Amino acid sequence: MNAFQDLLQTPIEFLKGVGPAKAELLRKEVGIAVYEDLLQYFPFRHVDRSKFYKISELQESLALVQLKGVVSSFELVGTGPKQRLVAQFTDGHGQLELIWFQSIRWVQATIKVGATYVVFGRPALFKNTYSLVHPEIEPVSDVQNGKGLMSLQPVYNSTEKLKLRGLDTRALARCTWQLLEATSNQISENLPLGLRQHFQLVDRKAAYKQIHFPDSLEKLEEARRRLKFEELFFLQFGMIYNKRARKAAQRGHVFSHVGQYFNSFYQDHLPFELTDAQKRVVKEIREDIRTGQQMNRLLQGDVGSGKTVVALLTMLLAVDNGFQACLMAPTEILANQHYQSIQALLGELPVKIALLTGSTKVKDRRILHENLRSGALHFLIGTHALIEPEVQFHNLGLTIIDEQHRFGVAQRAKLWAKNTIMPHVVVMTATPIPRTLAMTLYGDLDVSVIDQLPQGRKPIKTMHATDAHRLKVFEFMRQEIAKGRQVYVVYPLIEESEKLDLKDLTDGYESISRAFPLPNYRVSIVHGKMKTDVKQFEMNRFVTGNTHIMVATTVIEVGVNVPNASIMVIENAERFGLSQLHQLRGRVGRGAEQSYCVLMSSNKLSADAKLRIKTMCETNDGFKIAEVDLELRGPGDLAGTQQSGMVDFKIADLTTDAEILRQSRQAVEAIFQHDAELQQADSRHLVQAYKQYHRRHKNWSAIS
Ligand code: ADP
Ligand code: MG
DSSP states (O other), X not given: OOSSSSGGGSBGGGSXXXXXXXXXXXXXXXXXXXXXXXXXSOOSEEEEOOOOBXXXXXXXXXXXXXXXXXXXXXXXXXXXXXXXXXXXXXXXXXXXXXXXXXXXXXXXXXXXXXXXXXXXXXXXXXXXXXXXXXXXXXEHHHHHTTTTOOOEEEEXXXXXXXXXXXXXXXXXXHHHHHHHHXXXXXXXXXXXXXXXXXXXXXXXXXXXXXXXXXXXXXXXXXXXXXXXXXXXXXXXXXXXXXXXXHHHHOBOOOOOOOOHHHHHIIIIIXXXXXXXXXXXXXXXHHHHHTSSBOOEEEEEEOTTSOHHHHHHHHHHHHHHTTOEEEEEOSSHHHHHHHHHHHXXXXXXXXXXXXXXXXXXXXXXXXXXXXXXXXXXXXEEEESGGGGSTTOOXXXXXXXXXXXXXXXXXXXXXXXXXXXXXXXXXXXXEOSOOOHHHHHHHSTTSEEEEEOXXXXXXXXXXXXXXXXXXXXXXXXXXXXXXXXXXXXXXXXXXXXXXXXXXXXXXXXHHHHHXXXXXXXXXXXXXXXXXXXXXXHHHHHHHHHTTSOSEEEEOGGGOSSOOOTTEEEEEEXXXXXXXXXXXXXXXXXXXXXXXXXXXXXXXXXXXXXXXXXXHHHHHHOOOHHHHHHHHHHHHOGGGSTTTGGGOOXXXXXXXXXXXHHHHHHHXXXXXXXXXXXXXXXXXXXXXXXXXXXXXXXXXXXXXXXX
């Protein structure tokens, strides 16, 4: 019996021909630690094996070869367990041995001396003679009739270090072949038969065999589809399963009351009518927070869609129900701005509100901490300074997190680790996540979408310009400034080349200062290397309309709100990703005036950069932009997905597998629809299978 309960969890070093040194390398280089990892180390392509080698061409480095020739003789060699059947095999170009330790009788009965066969196996060299041990062997007529011909050979990713230790693609194929033979009856089915039939999925064992060593392209495709389906299925099943478990287990504060704070703000202080989308989202939240279950909600809304006021209304509901609320923003500038705009919106409403950032003075901090603990403070707005241990709430009922992708999951968890009952959580993001991705990555959250901009907004006009147009762009800036508007000029700042970028920025600032001289024009500059108070001062000059132009790096990317700004000039636009461009553009078009975005680039553009710029010029729709971004970069690079830890797919690829994703989603939904409590046998098996799947998934990522 195997020492490991589950054969597939056997450390890879015990696989024949691996051993401790190679095992260590496999683990480090490609994350293969146990048998199962190797089975799931899928080939990235296959080569056509319809090629026949000549015996004279054989090399030991060939993993699997196919030969055509004649069996010229048989001989039984040795005795006992070492007894083997050796056949001489010739193809007119040489001779080799076919060796069997098992099934000797079967071979003797079926393989005929003098007949022509096609054989397939791993060539081994011993004393100048090649041999194939336990080759696949078929009469040439069968092969020519297309029966059982395996023409597709797997190609695996290997690394330099692996290759140096002899673990090239061929060796990996060899190991996998051997492992499949040894473990195939351990690969148990984990999807119910009915489901497999409905979605025409091949069984799991066959899928593993066929994805490595397919009989045909069709079989390969079936195998790939089955394994992708399985991966996406369990991911989504787990999301819903866990969400339900969490909801059942996690008590939440009950915000049943709509009181004075909410009502008087809504009736007397709200400076505009909410959009229908905002109203719908407020309603979704209100319904959610009175159930007694803890709310975990993702609030998606394009830049400028008005998420802040929705957050504020929710915070007021917390106060109406006797709770404190906090709002956490990723930067000091943003926290400041939230603080100011929320204070302005609240007017003389008796809500006690404070700001806490890295630059809050020690003395102020002490008072703040006290008021927070006593419950005298209603709202706390700030940066990640909020998660410091000395920040203790009297009764935190609601946490709002702005621009969620800037915070790690661990950071977020700290916020509520202090509380026995978790506060309700709203995570706001202005990075639209394509629908396909959202349901996969955030299936464990409830999602609200503000898919409508406030009335009267004019779509931003976007154009592409090169250096040759610079004077025209300056002229256009002058015209807008003459109308009383303000302008952003943004430079990329990408860490590896920070110094160069900073020089770009300061050069740009100088040339703009020359083109827009005092006393008629005033220009601000803001970048990440500045001291916080200087930065703040410069920001404020622009926010209050004291300066006409803000030259900045992407520090202004997120959330900054200056409705009077009407032009966003993005320098070196080709260096920005789509979602960043969209975020930046969202800084303008916040007032009633027509706004513009100018994408400056060099003349030489890569195909991707061209498509990004074209997409920006064609649409303002964040969701459309996100779809293109997803296609260009794949899900792993999309903002907001890195922290999810869910994009580490073994085989599925969300950019290309939308259809499989849709079907697997449908399958998951059907299960919860027909058997909500997961009581039926099939459902119970699925829960078991999921838990196993999940455990292995976790093991795998913990190792890599
Ligand atoms: P974002 O969703 O990008 O955070 P904000 O909450 O900053 O957007 O809102 C952008 C601007 O739109 C703010 O000036 C805000 O006061 C304004 N606003 C929000 N909702 C409405 C509305 N329903 N009607 C008019 N203006 C609105
Ligand atoms: Mg915002």
